[in-house]
Amino acid sequence: MRWDVFTWAALALVLFAAETMAPGAFMLWLGFAAVVVFLGVLLIPGIPLLAQAAAFIVLSFISIQVYRKWFRGRERQSDQPALNRRAAALVGRVVPLERGIVQGHGRVQIADAYWDVAGPDLPTGATVRIVGAEGMTLQVEAV
Amino acid sequence: MSMGTLLAVVLLFAGVVILFKAVRMVPQGYEWTVEAFGKYTHTMTPGLHFLIPIYQGVGRKINMMEQVLEVPSQDVITKDNAVVKVDGIVFFQVLDAAKAAYEVAQLEIATLNLVMTNIRTSIGSMDLDESLSKRDEINAKVLVAVDQATHPWGIKVNRIELKDIQPPRDLIESMARQMKAEREKRANILEAEGFRQSAILKAEGEKQSTILEAEGNREAAFREAEARERLAMAEAKATEVVSNAIASGNVQAINYFVAQKYIEAFKALAEAPNQKFVMMPMESAGVIGSLAGIGELAKEALNQQPGRAVAPAPRTGG
Numbered sequence: 001m002r003w004d005v006f007t008w009a010a011l012a013l014v015l016f017a018a019e020t021m022a023p024g025a026f027m028l029w030l031g032f033a034a035v036v037v038f039l040g041v042l043l044i045p046g047i048p049l050l051a052q053a054a055a056f057i058v059l060s061f062i063s064i065q066v067y068r069k070w071f072r073g074r075e076r077q078s079d080q081p082a083l084n085r086r087a088a089a090l091v092g093r094v095v096p097l098e099r100g101i102v103q104g105h106g107r108v109q110i111a112d113a114y115w116d117v118a119g120p121d122l123p124t125g126a127t128v129r130i131v132g133a134e135g136m137t138l139q140v141e142a143v
Numbered sequence: 144m145s146m147g148t149l150l151a152v153v154l155l156f157a158g159v160v161i162l163f164k165a166v167r168m169v170p171q172g173y174e175w176t177v178e179a180f181g182k183y184t185h186t187m188t189p190g191l192h193f194l195i196p197i198y199q200g201v202g203r204k205i206n207m208m209e210q211v212l213e214v215p216s217q218d219v220i221t222k223d224n225a226v227v228k229v230d231g232i233v234f235f236q237v238l239d240a241a242k243a244a245y246e247v248a249q250l251e252i253a254t255l256n257l258v259m260t261n262i263r264t265s266i267g268s269m270d271l272d273e274s275l276s277k278r279d280e281i282n283a284k285v286l287v288a289v290d291q292a293t294h295p296w297g298i299k300v301n302r303i304e305l306k307d308i309q310p311p312r313d314l315i316e317s318m319a320r321q322m323k324a325e326r327e328k329r330a331n332i333l334e335a336e337g338f339r340q341s342a343i344l345k346a347e348g349e350k351q352s353t354i355l356e357a358e359g360n361r362e363a364a365f366r367e368a369e370a371r372e373r374l375a376m377a378e379a380k381a382t383e384v385v386s387n388a389i390a391s392g393n394v395q396a397i398n399y400f401v402a403q404k405y406i407e408a409f410k411a412l413a414e415a416p417n418q419k420f421v422m423m424p425m426e427s428a429g430v431i432g433s434l435a436g437i438g439e440l441a442k443e444a445l446n447q448q449p450g451r452a453v454a455p456a457p458r459t460g461g
Contacts (some may be wrong), residue, residue, distance in 0.1 A: 026166055026191060049151035057158030064166055068193055084172055084189075084207040086236055086299060112302040114287055116294075135239055136294050 002045070004052065008038035029067050033059035087133030090115070094143055100124040101140075108138070165196040174240035176202035186240045203244035209236040209301060212255055216307075219263050223270040228309040233258050234302040235293070242297025250296060257292055258303060261285045271310060278305055395440040402437050 015031035037056045082089035099107040100123045119140035132139035169175050171189040179199050216230040237243040265281045266274045290300040
């Protein structure tokens with residue numbers, strides 16, 4: 001029995017198992033690298049151990065890069081893209097001005113919070129639509 | 144173990160460590176800042192990221208979820224010098240991870256202190272009654288001030304809520320007493336008003352009943368008078384008829400009627416269950432005397448029997 005073949009196969013399985021325990025598409029790609037090394041040592045006997053380790057490291061980087069460049073563009077998008085981005089989540093809402101916009105700056109109240117808004121000068125109480133968010137300031141336009 | 148094997152193990156170990164440093168997975172709800180040789184370069188959003196090992200590293204891990212801070216209880220002096228204990232809660236959320244990471248040290252403590260001083264300022268400008276009743280106003284005032292002040296730190300203060308405004312115990316007691324007195328006053332006034340109302344209603348009822356009674360009496364008197372008038376008229380008519388009859392007949396006929404009435408009255412007297420002993424008025428002898436008149440009437444009638452069967456009493460003039 002060739003212990004290096006056995007070790008790489010075992011490592012690949014352990015990494016796959018780790019991925020199922022703590023999902024994050026990270027161990028999985030290391031696992032694929034281990035599988036490639038396993039196939040390499042299985043088919044071509046006599047690869048030095050140092051080369052095997054180096055191959056595993058390099059293949060891991062490559063597989064993760066492949067995932068980043070290739071698969072990430074194709075993976076399912078979040079159905080809540082504005083999650084944890086409070087300002088972005090407000091885009092599209094129509095609200096009255098709590099304080100009129102003077103020289104480009106005013107204020108609105110949404111839920112309990114007050115937001116600074118930037119947009120064309122408008123009197124207090126005018127309704128505005130939030131069209132964008134820039135840091136802490138919401139971009140608005142007159143409705 | 145050969146030199147090659149040792150080298151391979153070291154390489155594998157170092158490689159895996161570098162791999163774990165290079166490939167970072169940011170969980171949802173967090174953003175991690177990236178530093179290149181200690182200088183901030185960019186922020187990693189949730190998901191898998193790849194850092195250049197050694198050159199780049201993770202700086203701060205910022206929680207992007209809304210967080211709640213307890214504002215510890217503090218003594219605040221109101222405008223009218225009452226010392227109240229105030230505590231509250233603050234809800235805030237980091238909107239800009241980089242600013243929250245580097246613009247302020249100890250973000251939570253800084254925010255808390257800002258809230259506490261603003262609460263003091265806000266309540267210090269109100270008297271006790273105001274501060275107890277205008278909690279929403281205080282919340283809004285503190286919120287606006289704190290929100291503006293924390294903008295440079297990249298956080299949004301969404302809500303500040305004063306949980307408890309507690310005046311000193313003796314003040315609470317006197318407030319309770321005041322309230323009780325107020326309620327008692329109201330109860331007494333209501334009671335007095337009730338009495339007044341009931342007395343008025345009673346008097347009004349009596350007045351109404353007196354008026355109705357008087358009206359009844361008046362009506363009754365009217366009717367009685369009318370009845371008497373009618374009776375008098377009837378009597379007059381009867382008298383007229385009788386006198387006409389007497390004028391056109393025998394005067395003795397009247398004695399017949401009187402005697403008949405008298406006997407009827409006497410019969411009723413005799414039949415009365417409780418009156419067997421009858422005191423006769425003196426005049427009754429005279430009335431009985433009229434029986435003799437009846438006898439005369441009969442005699443006269445009998446004397447004229449052969450001539451007329453039923454003869455009207457001869458005219459005697461009257």
